[in-house]
Amino acid sequence: MRDLSHFxxxxxxxxxxxxxxxxxxxxxxxxxxxxxxxxxxxxxxxxIWTAIASGAAGAAVGLVVFQGRRALSGDESVGTIAAITAxxxxxIACLVGLARSTRTTHRWMARRPxxxxxxxxxxxxxxxxxxxxxxxxxxxxLFQEAFxxxxxxxxxxxxxxxxxxxxxxxxxxxxxxxISTRSxxxxxxxxxxxxxxxxxxxxxxxxWWHAFFSELGTGQAGVLSFWxxxxxxxxxxxxxxxxxxxxxxxxxxxxRARESTGGRRARVAVLRSGLFVVGLCMMGAGVVPIxxxxxxHSTFIRILGVVFIALLATIQLWLxxxxxxxxxxxxxxxxxxLVATALWFPLRYYNLTGFELAxxxxxxxxxxxxxxxxxxxxxxxxIGDTERxxxxxxxxxxxxxxxxxxGPTPAGPVPPGGRRGTGRGRGGRGETASAVPPTGAPAGPxxxxxxxxxxxxxxxxxx
Numbered sequence: 001m002r003d004l005s006h007f008x009x010x011x012x013x014x015x016x017x018x019x020x021x022x023x024x025x026x027x028x029x030x031x032x033x034x035x036x037x038x039x040x041x042x043x044x045x046x047x048i049w050t051a052i053a054s055g056a057a058g059a060a061v062g063l064v065v066f067q068g069r070r071a072l073s074g075d076e077s078v079g080t081i082a083a084i085t086a087x088x089x090x091x092i093a094c095l096v097g098l099a100r101s102t103r104t105t106h107r108w109m110a111r112r113p114x115x116x117x118x119x120x121x122x123x124x125x126x127x128x129x130x131x132x133x134x135x136x137x138x139x140x141x142l143f144q145e146a147f148x149x150x151x152x153x154x155x156x157x158x159x160x161x162x163x164x165x166x167x168x169x170x171x172x173x174x175x176x177x178x179i180s181t182r183s184x185x186x187x188x189x190x191x192x193x194x195x196x197x198x199x200x201x202x203x204x205x206x207x208w209w210h211a212f213f214s215e216l217g218t219g220q221a222g223v224l225s226f227w228x229x230x231x232x233x234x235x236x237x238x239x240x241x242x243x244x245x246x247x248x249x250x251x252x253x254x255x256r257a258r259e260s261t262g263g264r265r266a267r268v269a270v271l272r273s274g275l276f277v278v279g280l281c282m283m284g285a286g287v288v289p290i291x292x293x294x295x296x297h298s299t300f301i302r303i304l305g306v307v308f309i310a311l312l313a314t315i316q317l318w319l320x321x322x323x324x325x326x327x328x329x330x331x332x333x334x335x336x337x338l339v340a341t342a343l344w345f346p347l348r349y350y351n352l353t354g355f356e357l358a359x360x361x362x363x364x365x366x367x368x369x370x371x372x373x374x375x376x377x378x379x380x381x382x383i384g385d386t387e388r389x390x391x392x393x394x395x396x397x398x399x400x401x402x403x404x405x406x407g408p409t410p411a412g413p414v415p416p417g418g419r420r421g422t423g424r425g426r427g428g429r430g431e432t433a434s435a436v437p438p439t440g441a442p443a444g445p446x447x448x449x450x451x452x453x454x455x456x457x458x459x460x461x462x463x
Contacts, residue, residue: 043100047173050096054089054169055162061085062158069151072144078157079140082164086136087129089165090172094128095121097176106179108249120245123238124176127191130235132168134194181246185371188239189364195232199225212352218291230286237282244275250374251319253383263321270318274311278304278363308363309337326373333366 065081073079098121102110109120144150152160175183196216200208204222208215215221216229248268255266281304290297312330315322337359344355 043174043177046100047097047170047177050093050173051166051170054093055166057089058082058085058165059158059162061165062154062161066154066157066161069153070157071151072147073137073141074144077140077144078152078160079137079144081157082140082161083133083136085161086132086164086168090132090168091125091129093169093172094125094176097173098124098179100177101179106249109245112245116245119238120242123235123242124179124187126231126235127187127239128172128175130232131187131191131194132172134198136164179246181243181250181371182375184239184243184246185367188236188243189368191239192232192236192364195228195236199229199232202228209353210351212290213356214285214290214297215353217286217289219289220291226289230289232286234283234286237279237284237286240279240282241276244272244279247275247371247374248272250378254374254377254381257381257383258321266320267318270314271311274307277307281307305337305359309334312337312366322377323373326370329369330366333362337362 061081066078071077102117110117175187199216202222202224203216204225205215205220208221208225214229216225217233219226248271251266251268251271255268259265281300284300285297285304288296288300312334315330316327340355340358340362343349343358344352
């Protein structure tokens with residue numbers, strides 16, 4: 001890659017200097033090539049094609065597997081086969097969508113070491129597949145309860161499988177192709193909550209909660225509960241490390257824009273390292289259940305709690321310039337964590353299960369508040385997800401229009417947000433986006449996209 005540091009900085013909303021190229025620092029992303037520009041129509045078309053292919057796969061499985069009549073829910077039922085098929089379709093579609101995303105909006109993911117790429121892909125695949133499984137099983141169980149005693153023949157079962165597979169493929173592709181910090185955090189919350197609830201429901205021992213929450217992962221509550229709980233915990237930790245990378249990229253964009261206006265330097269690496277340690281501890285707690293090694297399992301949990309509380313207590317030091325409400329909320333979370341700890345020991349108000357549930361709620365509550373605020377800060381600065389999507393879509397439409405008309409492609413700098421001041425759009429603002437020069441044609445820098453700047457001698461970023 002060519003050095004981009006000699007290009008002048010853009011406006012505060014879009015400026016971002018070169019930096020580490022390992023996917024964890026500012027400047028890790030660069031402008032997408034002309035072929036990789038985001039086009040909402042193309043993306044939606046590919047999602048539909050993925051749904052069609054998934055539906056065809058589901059129909060083929062149904063015609064081969066189903067013989068005679070089957071119930072909607074239960075062992076060897078339509079719901080069981082549909083859950084397995086939908087999980088496969090959602091997982092594969094997720095990988096396809098993620099491959100597209102890493103070639104467009106998140107090229108920094110592909111620039112990391114291959115081990116990180118594989119880990120990210122594996123974590124997202126498991127999350128999408130697991131959500132598809134749980135959704136299918138719950139849906140077919142609900143319909144079986146609503147239509148007591150209903151069984152379906154081969155044709156009806158195949159139709160159901162086709163529809164479920166199509167929906168799973170469509171949603172899996174769109175989820176990964178549109179992935180962002182906010183959507184990934186929502187996925188993680190849904191996966192974590194669903195996995196824990198399913199683990200509770202599958203527990204054969206109804207009094208598991210008399211001991212502690214990790215009892216679900218000891219095997220004493222049942223084999224299915226054991227695997228569900230520990231898998232959910234380990235994969236959630238893996239996905240949390242991916243989420244930390246997304247948050248880091250957004251924070252570097254915000255921090256660089258703020259520094260260009262004279263603001264204090266943010267220490268984004270502190271948050272990245274902290275969340276990474278929290279994710280590793282979650283994985284460790286899932287891989288080493290408490291019945292396998294109580295000291296190791298408990299050590300992971302203690303390190304997780306200490307690191308997280310330290311992050312919240314020092315947030316104003318490593319992240320200056322954020323809204324004051326986030327600081328207050330963080331300090332309140334620390335206070336709640338201390339109160340939750342005191343209620344468990346020494347007050348003995350509730351057992352370890354209640355303490356673990358309280359701490360889990362505090363951790364994810366803060367993550368939701370922080371990520372939503374970060375998204376709002378980026379949007380106000382003109383570098384949020386919505387602005388980036390609009391700018392990229394307008395860029396693709398402008399390019400298609402110029403190619404169709406055979407007209408020249410203008411060059412030159414573009415105002416923040418990727419829009420020129422020509423024409424009138426909604427709200428009276430200029431909506432015509434800057435153009436992308438044909439491959440090999442020299443031009444000025446393209447609009448920054450999540451902090452990217454492009455070398456005009458290498459417009460596709462292939463240098």
